[in-house]
Amino acid sequence: MRTLKQLLDTYAESLQNPVNQWIHVFCVPAIFFATLGLLWLVPIGRFIPGVPADIAPSINLATAFCVLVGIPYYLRLSFGSLVIATVWTLLSIAGITA
Numbered sequence: 001m002r003t004l005k006q007l008l009d010t011y012a013e014s015l016q017n018p019v020n021q022w023i024h025v026f027c028v029p030a031i032f033f034a035t036l037g038l039l040w041l042v043p044i045g046r047f048i049p050g051v052p053a054d055i056a057p058s059i060n061l062a063t064a065f066c067v068l069v070g071i072p073y074y075l076r077l078s079f080g081s082l083v084i085a086t087v088w089t090l091l092s093i094a095g096i097t098a
Contacts, residue, residue: 004077029088036062036089037096062093 002010015021045051045059066089074082 001076004081007077032088033092033095036066036092039065040093040096062096 015024039062040060042061043057043059044061044064045056048056048059051059070085070089071082074085
């Protein structure tokens with residue numbers, strides 16, 4: 001896996017054009033929000049043995065993806081990356097469930 005510095009350097013190279021920078025400011029968060037919203041619609045909690053009935057509706061592909069993929073990925077990059085990704089994810093979930 002590449003380091004955070006390598007990822008940011010590659011990302012910076014692709015954002016030399018100011019128009020491209022603004023597109024990324026708005027579109028990347030919107031794409032994440034929309035993808036998370038679509039994954040939220042796929043319930044999987046009721047299919048997992050031993051999950052209490054009151055918690056099962058909260059377990060969907062979005063929460064499973066965030067816990068199983070997102071947390072390890074961002075934690076491996078840096079703790080700061082994990083905090084930022086967690087805050088944005090929680091804000092997105094608040095928007096999806098509102």
